[in-house]
Amino acid sequence: METQTAGPATAAKVRRATTESPLVRWALIATGMLFIALVLVLPLISVFMEALSGGFATFFQAVGNADTWQAVRLTLLVAAIAVPLNVVFGLAAAWAVAKFDFRGKSLLVTLIDLPFSVSPVISGLIYVLLYGANGWFGPALKELDIKIIFNVTGLVLATVFVTFPFVARELIPLMQEQGRDEEEAAISLGASGWRTFWYVTLPNVAWGLLYGVLLCNARAMGEFGAVSVVSGHIRGLTNTMPLHVEILYNEYDFVGAFAVASLLAGLAIVTLVAKSLLEWRYGDRLAGGRKH
Amino acid sequence: MTITADGIYKSFNGFPALRGVNLSASRGEFVALLGPSGSGKTTLLRILAGLEFADSGRLLFNGRDVASQGAGERNVGFVFQHYALFKHMTVAENVSFGLRVKPRDKRPPKAVIDKQVNELLRLVQLDRLGDRYPSQLSGGQRQRVALARALAIQPAVLLLDEPFGALDAKVRKELRRWLRRLHDDMQLTSLFVTHDQEEALELADRIAVMSDGRIEQIGTPAEVYQRPATAFVYEFLGNANRLPCRIDRGRAMVGSLVLPAPEHPELRDATGVAFVRPHDLIIGDARAEGLEARVRQIFVAGPAIRVELALLANGEMLEAEVPHGSPAGELIAPDKLVTLTMTKIRAFPDAATA
Numbered sequence A: 001m002e003t004q005t006a007g008p009a010t011a012a013k014v015r016r017a018t019t020e021s022p023l024v025r026w027a028l029i030a031t032g033m034l035f036i037a038l039v040l041v042l043p044l045i046s047v048f049m050e051a052l053s054g055g056f057a058t059f060f061q062a063v064g065n066a067d068t069w070q071a072v073r074l075t076l077l078v079a080a081i082a083v084p085l086n087v088v089f090g091l092a093a094a095w096a097v098a099k100f101d102f103r104g105k106s107l108l109v110t111l112i113d114l115p116f117s118v119s120p121v122i123s124g125l126i127y128v129l130l131y132g133a134n135g136w137f138g139p140a141l142k143e144l145d146i147k148i149i150f151n152v153t154g155l156v157l158a159t160v161f162v163t164f165p166f167v168a169r170e171l172i173p174l175m176q177e178q179g180r181d182e183e184e185a186a187i188s189l190g191a192s193g194w195r196t197f198w199y200v201t202l203p204n205v206a207w208g209l210l211y212g213v214l215l216c217n218a219r220a221m222g223e224f225g226a227v228s229v230v231s232g233h234i235r236g237l238t239n240t241m242p243l244h245v246e247i248l249y250n251e252y253d254f255v256g257a258f259a260v261a262s263l264l265a266g267l268a269i270v271t272l273v274a275k276s277l278l279e280w281r282y283g284d285r286l287a288g289g290r291k292h
Numbered sequence B: 001m002t003i004t005a006d007g008i009y010k011s012f013n014g015f016p017a018l019r020g021v022n023l024s025a026s027r028g029e030f031v032a033l034l035g036p037s038g039s040g041k042t043t044l045l046r047i048l049a050g051l052e053f054a055d056s057g058r059l060l061f062n063g064r065d066v067a068s069q070g071a072g073e074r075n076v077g078f079v080f081q082h083y084a085l086f087k088h089m090t091v092a093e094n095v096s097f098g099l100r101v102k103p104r105d106k107r108p109p110k111a112v113i114d115k116q117v118n119e120l121l122r123l124v125q126l127d128r129l130g131d132r133y134p135s136q137l138s139g140g141q142r143q144r145v146a147l148a149r150a151l152a153i154q155p156a157v158l159l160l161d162e163p164f165g166a167l168d169a170k171v172r173k174e175l176r177r178w179l180r181r182l183h184d185d186m187q188l189t190s191l192f193v194t195h196d197q198e199e200a201l202e203l204a205d206r207i208a209v210m211s212d213g214r215i216e217q218i219g220t221p222a223e224v225y226q227r228p229a230t231a232f233v234y235e236f237l238g239n240a241n242r243l244p245c246r247i248d249r250g251r252a253m254v255g256s257l258v259l260p261a262p263e264h265p266e267l268r269d270a271t272g273v274a275f276v277r278p279h280d281l282i283i284g285d286a287r288a289e290g291l292e293a294r295v296r297q298i299f300v301a302g303p304a305i306r307v308e309l310a311l312l313a314n315g316e317m318l319e320a321e322v323p324h325g326s327p328a329g330e331l332i333a334p335d336k337l338v339t340l341t342m343t344k345i346r347a348f349p350d351a352a353t354a
């Protein structure tokens, strides 16, 4: 450590206590960058390159295909149902776990983690076992003419199950860390439970919630395993984008497969840009909360 | 607003935090809850505020039972120990919160709210900081925001949990005098928690000394300081030296000294402890009558000279205070032998010391 004499010459050179030597800093940054380039940027570029390898015309032909559009619509629909459901559930569970003491709390936390610890294929199979034609509720459902497996309902159910923990897992530690002080202050100032939640609890976890929603959404759109089991791969009906990519790929339609894959990647990029925009726009307002 | 707490009992998972607390505060009174850490001060305050509910006992506001009322209905201003400001709201939004969340039919129009907020901010001397966020304020400023926020709902009762705990000595002093004036101007009934006895003695109309979930004594500062009801109160309020003694028919025998103990005319040859404040210990020449002691350390900085002495009889350490420039000052030097006498002691028989 070099010592600095206080004076006009060195006063401008403010150093942080945590700063490392330039060499270490450079090495750390380079390692991080290299890693990102290899496992993230390169594959992403290759997806787009491959998609455009036959020229724009072929790309748009593949993308404009009716089955592809159906897959895009279905993927967005499934995400549009699964994400809000899990936001509501995640908020409720996190609120309950962080702000109240009750019997069976640790069991609830363990159950929230369950979808993380079982393979997505099994998650899908559970639903087939329950609601499939030969499943537990199969005959009853047939009687009522309700179709779950090989249907959009099944896709939504499987996706909800798989993406179940993202919002709750993100919010629980955040809410626990923030404690109950601000809520108590709000209550003693006369706020109702609902207002307290809306004006105090929610803004305090807004960034965590946003991040949880992003993760949840990414997984909902990208889920393959569980969805694959319950979908039945009916073209133009129960094919989501990841399933469609696989079908095209197996049919040696590489340009088509990569074109749809690039659409999927595009959706992911759009969500990230949306997040950055929100942060940029509301960053000051929520500076008190936690950012990712 | 008069507050009456009657036999309040509260336990957490079988651990008794409050064991039958009786307390009352009349309108305009400023009451301090004083006691060591873990004695139940915060728990009592939270029960008064409705943030916690007693297992048994009655709680009356103006004679009406409020046990079934939630925190929001009691019209109590609560200032939290760590402020608990809403960190994503500006100072002005924090202060106006209690007005903005009122039910629609009771909510004042926005212009009125803005005006009240401005008045409150002026009152707590933060009128130019309304747009700041709590993270951009100093500790003392946050404290005042917390106070303004609590006052916005025009509470009849103000409860403060160690309001000056996190502040430095100088700011503390200013703020507490200012708070006392505010309390008087607004005719509030206030209770505040502290474990700083000087603060309690200076600020409060009455002090409730708590220990182990009970109120040991409640009275004016003069009463609790000059006539402490129990040994605990005596020791907790100010420095005290502890000397074993025998109490007999209104007299206490400390070593060879016989001192008046008029509080205990009925006791016959009981063992006990005698407390003596450092400034009541008189240091005399080694040949004089009294308890023999050896000077150990002398601290001359401060308003009086502080002397640490060891009793020859049992090696017990005592602390004495000698005014600067007094004749006794001549007698003390490190390791010198002196004698100690005392004019004023307070004796408690052993059962009461436990």
Ligand SMILES: Nc1ncnc2c1ncn2[C@@H]1O[C@H](COP(=O)(O)OP(=O)(O)OP(=O)(O)O)[C@@H](O)[C@H]1O
Residues within 6 Å of the ligand: B012, B013, B015, B016, B017, B035, B036, B037, B038, B039, B040, B041, B042, B043, B044, B195
């Ligand atoms: N929520 C709780 N759960 C379990 N025990 C508690 C709870 N709140 C308080 N206690 C216990 O009750 C006792 C009184 O606590 P309280 O917070 O009232 O003390 P205090 O007088 O305010 O202390 P301090 O001066 O340190 O703030 C303590 O022994 C504490 O451990």
Ligand SMILES: [Mg+2]
Residues within 6 Å of the ligand: B041, B042, B043
């Ligand atoms: Mg406390």
